[in-house]
Amino acid sequence: MIFGKKLGRYAAAALAFLLVLTLTFQAPFASKAQAAQDTLGLKAKSAILIDFNSGQILYEKNADKRYPPASMTKMMTEYLVMQALHSKKITWNTKVPVSDYVYQISQNRSFSNVPLRKDYQYTVKELYEAMAIYSANGATIALAEKVGGSEKNFVDLMNKTAKKFGMTGAHYINSSGLDNVDLGKFAPYGGPNSSNELSARDIAKLAYHVINDYPEALNISKIPLKSFTAGIVAPNKPIQMVNWNYMLPGFGVNMDKFKYEGVDGLKTGHTDLAGYCFTGTVNRNGHRLISVVMGTSSDAQRFEQTRALFDYGYQQFSEKALAKKNQLIKGQKAVAVHNGKQDQVKVAFGKSYSTAVANGEKVSTKFKVVLDRSKLNKDGQLEAPVKKGETIGYATPVSKGNAQYGQLYDNNNKIPVIAAEQVDKNNWFVRLFKGIGSVFGSLFSWIAGLF
Structure with a gap:
């Protein structure tokens, strides 16, 4: 009996030793990007921080878990519009008609929108600015219909492009990021309670391509305020489009608490289902970072958590030119x-x-x-x-x-x-001479081998 107790104690001690040994040898192999999660204590459902120049992942938290991205969806619409512009399928001045679907969505001011008229044709530039600055949903759908022929065709293109980019968790069902419950009968895909779904890593890949392939997109995403005057019946009453990205400069003293030097994009998002989300990018002296936070609890918190990521990136890392x-x-x-x-x-x-x-x-x-x-x-x-x-x-x-x-x-x-x-x-x-020389050289080598 005593022997059995001793054996039990020895077994327990051995097990404890093995556990410590295992943890000791596992620790050095833990990703620093994952380890940073413990020290930052980020208040978001998922997040990721990328060094743009090298593509290194500096921080990640639940980066592969899929969530509704809300209006961060529009980054894919922005990319595909830019792609159509570069391939000359459309120009900034191409006229875009307003369908019944676009008209009805654009009149709903409980969403982010500029109200569009059915008897007026808008330019691609006007609608793109409304989408990128003000996150206007009607304008986004109008662009999707113009580029894709229909929003359904455009969504097919969105998913095809996501696959090309290696966005393995991405599933698009519309171009705007609204939930199907809001789109109602106009929803191109999915059931009444469906939403787009992406992971933070997917969104970081998309943001990388927007910035890398079409850097001019940042010239629009960084505009803090702009008046929308196209089609306005009363020209003296334009719609003031306020960028939802409060980390940009140019909002005035009241918004200084959110401002972060070097921020020039990229896209916010919010629905009841998605919470408050933000894909941010910042450039300081050529050192660019890309961040994604999903599912924060308030408008302010998405910027506070992004600030924590940016501070971590710049305070803990420096850029080194290797080539x-x-x-x-x-x-x-x-x-x-x-x-x-x-x-x-x-x-x-x-x-x-x-x-x-x-x-x-x-x-x-x-x-x-x-x-x-x-x-x-x-x-x-x-x-x-x-x-x-x-x-x-x-x-x-x-x-x-x-x-x-x-x-x-x-x-x-x-x-x-x-x-x-x-x-x-x-x-x-010269080639002929070298060829002859090569033949003779081989012949001499063969003869020499005989002796």
Whole structure:
């Protein structure tokens, strides 16, 4: 009996030791982005903080859990309108008619709206500004109908684009972010109680593409106040569009408590179901951050929690340039060139690259270079001619320390590798002479092998 008790105590002690040992060895592998969650104590259902230049995830909380995004939905509508503008399908001056659906939604001032007239055609620019600055729902649906032919077709395009962007949790059922209970008979997809659903990570990916692909979108998202005069019957009574993003400068002294230097976007959102949400972006001296907070409890809190994220990003991290465009890659051998006037070519970075480095953390400046095999012959050589600036592979930093941070996209830290110089092709006579020399060389080698 005594022996059994002792054995039980030993077993308990051993179990406790193993538990401590397990926790000890697990701790170093915990993501710093996840560990930051414990120290920040963010008051939001989900959140994420991204370093834009490197794509590093600096903080995340329930980042893959799907929630209604409310009007943050409109960022996808903004992206697709910008895409249509760049592909010349529409212009800023393209006229947009107002359907019965758009008219009825736009007249509901309990939603964010500018009231639109059915007997007036608005320009894409007027409607886009109403959408991006004032989150006008009728204007958003009008743009969706113009670009997609119908909102239903446009929603299909939204989901297709989300899939392309790797937004694995995204499910769009309308272009505005209103719940179907508000859209009623006009809801293009879903049941009466359905809503769009996205995760914070999905929204961060979308925000990344808006800023990266169409940076001019920020020129509109950063406008704090603007009058909407299009179609107004009484010109002396324009609608004052107040940007719902109170972190922008330009609102006056009363709103200074929310202002944050460098903020220039991107989109707020609020419904009873979604709570108060905000996708923010801030740029200080080229160091840009993207944040998402979902499901906060008040208008003020979504900005307070975003401030906490921005402060964390700037106070705990600094931007370090690791590569400059056209800079030769230190320690990297030149690449052999076949049939060229030079038999090798030096390689350089195809673009500049910076990364966020935590205070006190060392970062490696070494790079691993991988050449594009489709550019090489069977002997691992480039075929002449080789153009200066031609992409021939990519480089990734050899991480030391910041390997603990996840990436928004796997290829965020892949830097194009380019040929640093031009290598022209030898003329036919030189190639013929070299070919003959090669044949004789092989023949002599064969004869020598006989003896």
